[in-house]
Amino acid sequence: MKMIKNLTATVFAAAVSFVSVTCAQAEDTIKIGIDASYKPYAYVDPDGQLAGFEIELIEAVCSEIKANCELSNVPWDGIFTALETGTIDMIGTTVTMSKVRLEKNDASRMIYRVGFAFMVLEDADTSKGIEGLKGQAIGTIVGTQSYYDYIKSVLGADTDIRGYDTADAAVLDLDAGRIAAFQSDNLQLEQSYVSTGNYKLVGQPTFDPKYVGDGRAWFFKKGSPELVGKINKGLDAVIAAGKVDELGMKYFKTKLVTK
Amino acid sequence: MEVVAPYFSFWLKGAALTLGLSAASFPISAFLGLIVAFAAVSPSRPAALAAAMYINLFRGLPEIIVIFLIFYGSNIVLTMLAQPFGIQIGGTNPAIAALIALSIQFGSYAAVIFKDWMGVFPRGYTEAGLAIGMTRLQIRRRIVVPLLLRSATPALGNLFLVMLKISALASLIGVEELSRTTSIIAGSTREPLVCYLIAAGMYLVISAVSGFVQHRFEVAMERSI
Known part of the structure; x- marks a missing residue:
């Protein structure tokens, strides 16, 4: 019971100190x-x-x-x-x-x-750039319309796009070879995956407002x-x-x- | 696990706030409940009507709405009141808003518990009090309230556990109690599953401790008869 009393006192003390601080605000x-x-x-x-x-x-x-x-x-x-x-x-x-x-x-x-980019495995052949991904399965985040529009406009409307709930799930399939590339925002790709040394981006990310807003x-x-x-x-x-x-x-x- | 470990002191602060928030607002709601219950059974019609309105209103509203209304509503009202005087008010502290919201809301539940016990309160006790010349206030203070508190302890203990869990809703207005702390740590470490499992463990420990306190309280009550 004493502990509860102390806690109660702490909460009230915090409250009282807060009120005085806000009143003194410039x-x-x-x-x-x-x-x-x-x-x-x-x-x-x-x-x-x-x-x-x-x-x-x-x-x-x-x-x-x-x-x-x-x-x-x-x-x-x-x-x-x-x-x-x-x-x-x-x-x-x-x-x-x-x-x-x-x-x-x-x-x-x-x-x-935030730019859009395609990411592949480190040892993949990217000599042909984004063009080289045409006709292959591409993973992205499900439900993000701007991603789908971007993939279709650069790789063709009939591209096999696979939607994943999370980036981690897409990357697992990239590792397993079920998709040739994973498309997402460049910050997430660089910071979470490219920085591990196992992946690389295909060419440069695009920052065209037409796609990325x-x-x-x-x-x-x-x-x-x-x-x-x-x-x-x-x-x-x-x-x-x-x-x-x-x-x-x-x-x-x-x-x-x-x- | 190693990633999450350094966050424990931050986490325990959240757990302490969860316990503290409920521990602070529970006595208020019990007191409020007692007053409202007396008003509800009083012969005065306006008092009984007001009590019935309060009980029905807050028993019917979802806690989250009451919390939002009190927090954001008080900010709007404070700003409006302050404007003509040209002063700027910092806004309500979310923890205080949550404390007020929980107290008012759970006061209605407590009121129903007390009211039900008053309904089955043996008439003989009150009559005995009157017979030895006690005033109505004395009867309430010395006979009715102690007996009510004793019989209502199990139901009130239950209500406290509900309050502990409902208080997680305070996280939505930014009170850094256990739930909010957990989601912050989950986002900061990118280990959501581990974080939520640890939080579940902490909630269980808190309710076990409060269950133990309630048990000791009941035993002490039994002895005091």
Whole structure:
């Protein structure tokens, strides 16, 4: 019972201290919500501290514009609701700029574009490039329409496309020779598979907006041009200084495309 | 397993918050339940009506909706109230919102438990109290409440276990209790199955401990008769 009493006391103490902190908050604090459960984008290290690509980028931008940023770990499911209700001012998770999202929210400038690529076994013959994959079975992630459209337009509409639920399942079939190549986003392929030395990409990934869309950005409540302008200024400076390239190499083992 | 091991202290904090959240909101909901139960059986019509409304409303609403309404709703209200004064409020702490939501919601369940016990409460006790000149308040405090708490302990213990598990819904508004901690660690280590198995083990330990505490409590109650 004593333990429960202590716990109760801890919870209340935490609550009371929180309330006083928020009341003392200055007006220029930017509350940023981020779902830190996606390694390497954003995650939690064993000490319970936030870490990852997005965290470091936010810290760089905030120190560039000398803003007081308050990061909190908000689950993805509720992150847009949190934005709408003013619980947070900005979504720090980099979100794909889809038409529907842009209608309802403001977005920062594009931070990076995710490319599409084909991956094969390290010892496969890739001398003919992507053309060499024509007529063979290609694996991809099931239900991602943009992947299917891309494969069909570069390899022909009659390509044998096999959909997998997860990248790991597709790679298992790649190992077993059931598919000739696995098509997915270049960040995932490079960071999780190519970096092991057992796989390689066929040619260069494509970043053509026709296939890959408008890239990823940070999101804000509709009608906050002041904040968006401030953040964009910081982003421009940080990107120009090569920070995104540096973080890309650190977390994704590849250079990020920021244009 | 080696990947997950360094996260244990972070994990235990989550487990402590799960236990702490329920341990803090349970007494509140029991107290709320007791008051509502007295109101429900009171001769005053407005009080009885209000109690019936509260019970039916919160017994009927899903916990997740109450949690969302209280958390996001309070943020909207606070912002609206603060705007005319030109101040900015940091927003509700998700843990406090969850605490309030769980207390209010489970207060309705507790109220029904108490109300049912009041229905079968022997009239003789109250009459005996009146006979020796006790006031209505004294009868309630010295006779009715202690006996009610004793008879309702098993049902309340059950309710506590339900609350422990329902409190996992607080993870959806960002409270870093056991469920949210687990999904963060699963995403940070890319070992979801191991993480969820460990979390299942932790939930079992927490409910075993609370079952043990309840048992000791019941034994102590028996002795005190």
